[in-house]
Amino acid sequence: xxxxxxxxxFLFLPVFLAAYLVAGRYRNLVLLAxxxxxxxFGEGYFVLVLLISIGLNYLVGxxxxxxxxxxxxxxxxxxxxxLALLAxxxxxxxxxxxxxxxxxxxxxxxxHLPIGISFFTFQGLSYLVDVYRGHASADRSIHRVxxxxxxxxxxxxxxxxxxxxxxxxxxxxxxxxxxxxxxxxFFSIGLAEKVVIADTLAELADTIYAAPPDTLxxxxxxxxxxxxxxxxxxxxxxxxxxxxxxxxxxxxEFPRNFNFPYIAGSxxxxxxxxxxxxxxxxxxxVYIPLGGNRLGAWRTYRNLILVFLLTxxxxxxxxxxxxWGCWHGLFILVxxxxxxxxxxxxxxxxxxxxxxxxxxxxxxxxxxxxLEHAAELxxxxxxxxxxxxxxxxxxxxxxLLVLGLATLFSTxxxxxxxxxxxxxxxxxxxxxxFPPRKLVTGLLVSGILFGLSAIKILSGSFSPFIYxxx
Amino acid sequence: xxxxxxxxxxxxxxxxVLIVCLLIPTGRIPMGDDANRAVYxxxxxxxxxxxxxxxxxxxxxxxxxxxxxxxxVGFSIRSSLIRRSVSFHLFKDSPVPNVQIGxxxxxxxxxxxxxxDRLSIEHSCPATDRxxxxxxxxxxxWRRIQTQFRAKELDPYLLIFPxxxxxxxxxxxxxVPIGLRERCEKTAGRDAPIxxxxxxxxxxxxxxxxxxxxxxDKPHFYPPENFHADGEAAARGVEAMISLVTADGTPYExxxxxxxxxxxxxxxxxxxxxxxxxxxxxxRFDPAELNTIxxxxxxxxxxxxxxxxxxxxxxxxxxRDKKVMLITNSFGIRAAPYFARHFxxxxxxxxxxxxxxxxxDVFFRQLVFDAGYDHVVFILxxxxxxxxxxxxxxxxxx
Numbered sequence: 001x002x003x004x005x006x007x008x009x010f011l012f013l014p015v016f017l018a019a020y021l022v023a024g025r026y027r028n029l030v031l032l033a034x035x036x037x038x039x040x041f042g043e044g045y046f047v048l049v050l051l052i053s054i055g056l057n058y059l060v061g062x063x064x065x066x067x068x069x070x071x072x073x074x075x076x077x078x079x080x081x082x083l084a085l086l087a088x089x090x091x092x093x094x095x096x097x098x099x100x101x102x103x104x105x106x107x108x109x110x111x112h113l114p115i116g117i118s119f120f121t122f123q124g125l126s127y128l129v130d131v132y133r134g135h136a137s138a139d140r141s142i143h144r145v146x147x148x149x150x151x152x153x154x155x156x157x158x159x160x161x162x163x164x165x166x167x168x169x170x171x172x173x174x175x176x177x178x179x180x181x182x183x184x185x186f187f188s189i190g191l192a193e194k195v196v197i198a199d200t201l202a203e204l205a206d207t208i209y210a211a212p213p214d215t216l217x218x219x220x221x222x223x224x225x226x227x228x229x230x231x232x233x234x235x236x237x238x239x240x241x242x243x244x245x246x247x248x249x250x251x252x253e254f255p256r257n258f259n260f261p262y263i264a265g266s267x268x269x270x271x272x273x274x275x276x277x278x279x280x281x282x283x284x285x286v287y288i289p290l291g292g293n294r295l296g297a298w299r300t301y302r303n304l305i306l307v308f309l310l311t312x313x314x315x316x317x318x319x320x321x322x323x324w325g326c327w328h329g330l331f332i333l334v335x336x337x338x339x340x341x342x343x344x345x346x347x348x349x350x351x352x353x354x355x356x357x358x359x360x361x362x363x364x365x366x367x368x369x370x371l372e373h374a375a376e377l378x379x380x381x382x383x384x385x386x387x388x389x390x391x392x393x394x395x396x397x398x399x400l401l402v403l404g405l406a407t408l409f410s411t412x413x414x415x416x417x418x419x420x421x422x423x424x425x426x427x428x429x430x431x432x433x434f435p436p437r438k439l440v441t442g443l444l445v446s447g448i449l450f451g452l453s454a455i456k457i458l459s460g461s462f463s464p465f466i467y468x469x470x
Numbered sequence: 471x472x473x474x475x476x477x478x479x480x481x482x483x484x485x486x487v488l489i490v491c492l493l494i495p496t497g498r499i500p501m502g503d504d505a506n507r508a509v510y511x512x513x514x515x516x517x518x519x520x521x522x523x524x525x526x527x528x529x530x531x532x533x534x535x536x537x538x539x540x541x542x543v544g545f546s547i548r549s550s551l552i553r554r555s556v557s558f559h560l561f562k563d564s565p566v567p568n569v570q571i572g573x574x575x576x577x578x579x580x581x582x583x584x585x586x587d588r589l590s591i592e593h594s595c596p597a598t599d600r601x602x603x604x605x606x607x608x609x610x611x612w613r614r615i616q617t618q619f620r621a622k623e624l625d626p627y628l629l630i631f632p633x634x635x636x637x638x639x640x641x642x643x644x645x646v647p648i649g650l651r652e653r654c655e656k657t658a659g660r661d662a663p664i665x666x667x668x669x670x671x672x673x674x675x676x677x678x679x680x681x682x683x684x685x686x687d688k689p690h691f692y693p694p695e696n697f698h699a700d701g702e703a704a705a706r707g708v709e710a711m712i713s714l715v716t717a718d719g720t721p722y723e724x725x726x727x728x729x730x731x732x733x734x735x736x737x738x739x740x741x742x743x744x745x746x747x748x749x750x751x752x753x754r755f756d757p758a759e760l761n762t763i764x765x766x767x768x769x770x771x772x773x774x775x776x777x778x779x780x781x782x783x784x785x786x787x788x789x790r791d792k793k794v795m796l797i798t799n800s801f802g803i804r805a806a807p808y809f810a811r812h813f814x815x816x817x818x819x820x821x822x823x824x825x826x827x828x829x830x831d832v833f834f835r836q837l838v839f840d841a842g843y844d845h846v847v848f849i850l851x852x853x854x855x856x857x858x859x860x861x862x863x864x865x866x867x868x
Contacts, residue, residue: 001532006495006546007539014492017485027475044529177480184488249485251475393645396563458495458549460540 035152046114054146056081057124064131065138078128086121094317116156127163135164144170153246157239159257159277173251182430183248190241192449198235200402201227213376219391221380230406256427262410265351267331305329324366498544515541554742573641576694594633594853595654604663611860618867622839629711631851632679678707690748695735700804701749702728708808727753757807779820783810792844802849830866
């Protein structure tokens with residue numbers, strides 16, 4: 001049950017909100033119950049994996065909180081337990097079958113990957129590490145730990161919320177009218193990003209990626225690549241915006257996950273703007289504990305490559321994800337070695353072209369079913385052959401328009417323009433005050449976007465989220 | 471279990487309004503009519519999952535529940551109509567993958583299922599290396615049909631309409647590969663299988679392509695928004711066939727006058743909204759005003775056990791006092807009224823839903839052979855001939 005499904009929008013969400021509204025002091029319990037139902041709805045008895053994760057983190061958290069000695073051992077046990085769950089469901093088949101190439105019968109293949117396991121595992125780890133480091137205290141209430149790990153707005157596709165950043169809100173929070181306004185605005189904008197932009201481009205990207213690369217004209221390869229580049233951004237950014245919006249409706253402030261990544265002037269900057277909660281998670285829980293950049297150049301390079309290898313692996317147990325992570329890691333390394341200095345002296349346009357080119361061809365690696373397909377499709381971009389189906393054979397007028405809109409909305413231009421007439425969807429804007437005129441306009445915009453998305457959802461378009469599979 | 475979550479009054483009120491608004495589509499479920507929804511979707515709706523299945527495989531149960539809900543949630547049909555209409559009229563895009571928009575907005579049905587595989591074009595425009603086997607098979611099938619009918623003292627005729635892809639290959643959408651487009655151009659050639667079949671049986675098989683070709687560029691001739699030949703295109707094909715049936719092959723040119731009239735595209739049901747179109751119709755002739763016998767269709771359906779389309783026309787004013795049977799696919803449905811203008815008694819049955827030889831056998835024995843027809847005319851289009859519809863008739867006859 002995705003946020004863009006009719007049953008979520010018109011049944012689950014209002015029933016949940018009604019229960020939340022009347023629950024009084026038991027709002028966390030209502031949130032927990034509906035979150036488990038949300039997961040059970042999509043994953044059935046695999047909700048047990050989630051419950052095991054909750055139980056493990058709660059008990060280890062208590063252990064960390066109570067013992068003065070052996071805290072390191074508690075942490076090690078908790079980290080290993082979390083990673084064991086993730087490794088079994090997500091990586092074991094890849095490791096045994098693809099990496100070690102054991103004969104098939106030695107290991108059960110086609111293991112079901114519980115949705116969102118990478119997200120809730122990382123949240124669980126965040127809880128343990130934050131308690132261990134003393135950034136937050138261990139929570140004795142299992143329902144609060146459970147609510148933190150499995151809160152449905154960000155359960156299956158993030159943003160990854162750090163325990164320390166939300167622990168106080170789990171105990172005490174206030175839902176103001178401004179929270180509701182911005183919650184609705186974030187949710188509507190996210191829904192429109194997902195349904196109107198990402199889903200429209202998904203049809204184009206899927207068709208082109210499904211075609212054998214040698215049957216494509218270079219123009220078709222480019223349009224397919226662009227469609228996917230914007231699809232994945234608006235799909236994921238849309239989901240994050242919806243999660244932030246739902247969080248605000250419930251009184252939570254989730255962290256920002258995207259900050260116009262396609263306007264970045266370097267790959268390092270791109271990763272400070274793309275899936276920020278994951279980048280910062282790896283920075284704080286892997287890169288810095290490994291020594292960060294404090295132990296000399298070679299250790300820094302090793303740490304960077306390791307982090308990006310893990311970033312690739314986090315996205316999926318397949319070679320193309322690993323190579324995608326390494327692809328980004330390689331450019332980060334090159335920039336660290338000195339290329340960033342050269343970049344800084346170039347024209348801003350050159351910096352953007354460089355960044356977009358690296359990101360663009362990275363997405364081809366990411367989206368292709370295998371490395372061979374990725375290489376063929378990348379080469380097809382530069383083919384001078386006039387054979388093959390051109391872009392016009394694939395793209396519809398609506399998709400062309402949406403591609404234009406996607407380009408526009410992936411820059412801050414529209415956001416800046418909208419500030420003149422409405423209280424716009426900027427992160428942490430809910431702390432500011434706005435004239436009523438701007439709030440009314442915002443509500444109207446929110447209604448229009450929701451209406452447009454609802455028409456598409458109700459008319460029966462298929463709309464799975466890309467990031468669910470991670 | 472407790473938390474101190476304060477919801478301020480205005481926030482609570484706003485959330486309440488939101489809840490009410492969001493529940494409206496669900497609230498409309500009991501007010502909907504499943505039969506109408508099924509007609510719109512052209513499929514049976516998902517049934518409510520059996521609660522006992524929840525325990526065994528909850529995720530499967532919930533998926534089924536989601537389908538049940540999505541089929542019935544309020545405003546879904548209205549939303550679909552809006553979306554499809556906007557897609558077609560505003561963006562000039564087809565809202566379904568199997569109808570594609572060609573040059574000057576001409577619509578082409580490229581596949582019979584909801585896929586974009588262009589199978590219908592592949593079938594209408596066979597590759598030239600398949601032609602020799604098509605010559606052989608279609609001629610053998612027709613010869614066997616003739617033999618069986620002549621044994622019952624009936625002389626069958628065959629009218630074949632060209633599909634739009636063959637008559638207008640230069641209008642095919644850009645998404646159609648050049649090779650396939652060239653195949654469609656060749657399918658209209660003199661040595662193409664349909665022309666070949668017509669030459670082999672000059673007094674009994676009519677290829678309507680050369681009849682329609684000189685008129686093809688008239689506006690609305692083969693209605694651009696239609697799949698089937700209708701109006702003037704259907705009329706000209708039928709009148710040429712009547713000439714063959716009644717005058718043994720005298721070249722025929724209709725003297726009728728045609729004018730443009732408003733109609734509805736036959737692709738509307740696929741596109742999911744009502745698409746208006748215009749057709750060139752014979753002046754002072756309206757197929758809807760023909761006298762039909764309603765009970766005939768029910769009787770035919772009872773005999774065949776399938777909801778087939780069937781119509782009996784009785785036209786006392788017709789000049790020819792003959793009884794004619796039209797054995798058709800969907801192209802014959804549009805052509806039948808033009809036969810009914812000329813003959814006092816015309817029966818037409820679409821055999822599209824007959825798949826088994828036994829069904830064809832019952833059809834021929836009970837509805838054709840002993841009904842005292844003066845003429846029997848088969849009406850098909852090129853694609854159905856290439857997909858061996860004639861062979862299916864043979865399987866029911868032998």
